[in-house]
Amino acid sequence: MASRVTTYGASISFSPQWWSYVSSTRIMVASFCNVQLANEEIADKVAMSAQELLENAVKYSASPDDNVTLEFQIHEGESIVLEVRNRANRSQIEGLRAHFAEISEGDPLMAYLARMQRIAQNPEAEGSQLGLARIRYETGCDLEMRIDDDVITMRVEFPLAGKE
Amino acid sequence: MSGFQGLGHHGDKAQIIVRDENSPVTVAFIGRIDDVDPGSFMDPALQSIHDQILAAGLSEIAADFTELTFLNSSGIKSLIKWIMRQTELDDDQKYKIKLLYSSRVTWQQTSLKALTFLAPKTVSTVPA
Numbered sequence: 001m002a003s004r005v006t007t008y009g010a011s012i013s014f015s016p017q018w019w020s021y022v023s024s025t026r027i028m029v030a031s032f033c034n035v036q037l038a039n040e041e042i043a044d045k046v047a048m049s050a051q052e053l054l055e056n057a058v059k060y061s062a063s064p065d066d067n068v069t070l071e072f073q074i075h076e077g078e079s080i081v082l083e084v085r086n087r088a089n090r091s092q093i094e095g096l097r098a099h100f101a102e103i104s105e106g107d108p109l110m111a112y113l114a115r116m117q118r119i120a121q122n123p124e125a126e127g128s129q130l131g132l133a134r135i136r137y138e139t140g141c142d143l144e145m146r147i148d149d150d151v152i153t154m155r156v157e158f159p160l161a162g163k164e
Numbered sequence: 165m166s167g168f169q170g171l172g173h174h175g176d177k178a179q180i181i182v183r184d185e186n187s188p189v190t191v192a193f194i195g196r197i198d199d200v201d202p203g204s205f206m207d208p209a210l211q212s213i214h215d216q217i218l219a220a221g222l223s224e225i226a227a228d229f230t231e232l233t234f235l236n237s238s239g240i241k242s243l244i245k246w247i248m249r250q251t252e253l254d255d256d257q258k259y260k261i262k263l264l265y266s267s268r269v270t271w272q273q274t275s276l277k278a279l280t281f282l283a284p285k286t287v288s289t290v291p292a
Contacts, residue, residue, distance in 0.1 A: 023198040026234070044270035051198060051236055059200070113281050119241055120248045120282060130237035138274040 009073035016061035026051040052131035057086035103133040112137040197239040206242035
């Protein structure tokens with residue numbers, strides 16, 4: 001008999017002017033994962049990724065009137081899928097495309113170290129631009145980016161132990 | 165050593181304090197660092213601590229992250245700036261930084277380990 005995949009999840013939307021919801025959402029995601037999976041390591045990774053993706057979505061949203069949205073689903077025994085969406089203006093989208101291409105190349109640790117070295121060389125530059133490289137390095141998962149008109153969707157899929 | 169001054173805080177969410185009752189002097193990061201601009205309190209606190217380490221002529225300190233539940237990438241940026249400040253010193257002024265982490269907290273292991281690559285001769289990680 002074929003096994004049945006059970007899916008749990010949640011979707012949260014909020015205005016980018018409410019920064020405090022970023023950390024509240026991270027804490028909720030961590031708690032949800034811990035309850036469902038009893039696995040602190042994967043909960044830590046998903047929660048960190050949620051925080052970094054939401055921080056970017058909030059910082060680079062086109063307007064306070066356009067909500068940012070986080071969706072995550074636990075496909076039991078298969079994977080956890082995390083998606084964060086926001087609207088952005090054209091220049092932000094082009095900047096993100098270039099940044100994403102840069103951090104997606106090569107070894108994740110080397111890409112992360114390159115970002116850290118850039119901060120070391122220019123510590124007063126605005127922002128850290130570490131978040132995406134950090135996710136790739138610390139989770140071992142690849143990021144996917146989708147752009148539909150002015151909507152950016154960032155996606156991370158975390159395989160779960162037990163997946164065949 | 166006593167009388168080490170060093171305190172940075174951000175409301176009731178995060179604190180950076182110095183514990184100097186024992187050796188090595190320990191910089192403890194407490195709470196959660198997840199604000200939009202943690203550098204506004206971390207940078208001045210770490211600059212002050214750095215200056216006092218030099219004034220006291222310390223050769224080693226510990227940075228304890230075991231009481232920190234989260235550190236965002238903007239907070240990591242502040243740590244990078246602190247580490248780089250130390251690497252730019254003359255050899256006789258350089259001090260070692262031991263990053264203490266909890267082996268139960270995934271981000272502490274991975275995030276802090278990555279920082280050691282910036283200054284492998286002077287920055288190391290140690291499980292608490």
